[in-house]
Amino acid sequence: MSNVFGDVATSAIYQAMQGLWAEQQAAANNIANVNTPNFKAQDVDFESSLAQAIAEGDPSQMQLTTSTSTAPADQNGNNVDLATEMVSSQKAGMQFQTMVDAMNAKFQLLSTAINGPSAS
Amino acid sequence: MGLFDPISTAITGVNASETWLNAISDNIANMNDVTSTSQAAYQQRFVVMQAVPGQSGGTGAGAANDAAIGSGVAVTGIALGSPQGVEEYDPTSPLADKNGMVRAADVDLGQQMTNMMLAQRGYEANLATISQAENAYQAALGLHV
Numbered sequence: 222m223s224n225v226f227g228d229v230a231t232s233a234i235y236q237a238m239q240g241l242w243a244e245q246q247a248a249a250n251n252i253a254n255v256n257t258p259n260f261k262a263q264d265v266d267f268e269s270s271l272a273q274a275i276a277e278g279d280p281s282q283m284q285l286t287t288s289t290s291t292a293p294a295d296q297n298g299n300n301v302d303l304a305t306e307m308v309s310s311q312k313a314g315m316q317f318q319t320m321v322d323a324m325n326a327k328f329q330l331l332s333t334a335i336n337g338p339s340a341s
Numbered sequence: 342m343g344l345f346d347p348i349s350t351a352i353t354g355v356n357a358s359e360t361w362l363n364a365i366s367d368n369i370a371n372m373n374d375v376t377s378t379s380q381a382a383y384q385q386r387f388v389v390m391q392a393v394p395g396q397s398g399g400t401g402a403g404a405a406n407d408a409a410i411g412s413g414v415a416v417t418g419i420a421l422g423s424p425q426g427v428e429e430y431d432p433t434s435p436l437a438d439k440n441g442m443v444r445a446a447d448v449d450l451g452q453q454m455t456n457m458m459l460a461q462r463g464y465e466a467n468l469a470t471i472s473q474a475e476n477a478y479q480a481a482l483g484l485h486v
Binding site: 238243246247248249253255256303306307310313317318321328 | 350353390395409462467473474481484
């Protein structure tokens with residue numbers, strides 16, 4: 222019997238939160254370095270890896286990959302685009318919120334299964 | 342990856358921007374400094390910033406790559422401009438030498454004002470990151486059964 226708390230959906234949501242948190246961190250780092258000469262922006266990708274891991278039935282196999290942006294640099298060698306980073310940060314934040322809602326919905330299902338419909 | 346990383350990263354950005362703003366105000370405040378030609382002029386302040394590499398020690402899948410995300414920016418020093426300044430002809434000045442020259446600070450106001458806008462923009466962007474990360478924390482605190 223599979224673990225009710227460690228099913229694919231819960232694990233996938235958890236991994237997505239990890240990935241989004243890393244995206245948030247990368248955006249924060251890029252913004253902090255918006256004026257640092259020769260700094261190159263970092264991108265985080267986890268979606269494709271998570272999709273594949275979910276398809277294979279084990280979301281915990283997700284790999285976070287970070288890469289250095291190849292966008293053209295300014296005069297001072299910096300290639301951070303502030304607008305892109307602000308949007309990326311907002312997007313990661315909203316997706317994070319969505320994942321929290323999904324996790325809550327999952328807990329709600331469990332709660333209903335455990336206590337019966339009247340308890341909630 | 343630590344719990345409050347995005348916020349501490351943004352704080353390094355706020356601090357670096359603030360140091361830069363301090364240096365800019367110092368430069369602007371001293372842009373009209375005049376000394377005698379036998380003394381050094383006001384030296385323009387330049388803030389030296391460097392990205393801080395991420396710390397290892399993440400856990401879970403992808404921990405190795407996780408370490409690659411940087412953790413902000415650091416001010417590694419203040420570089421000083423040339424003490425030469427610009428020599429100006431001002432024979433009425435009590436500081437003037439026998440040729441009527443004085444040494445003035447070599448600060449370009451236009452450049453300082455542009456830098457101030459950049460520093461201010463960086464400051465604001467980092468504050469926006471903090472409130473954004475705060476929202477995410479608030480969301481995570483809303484997890485309940």
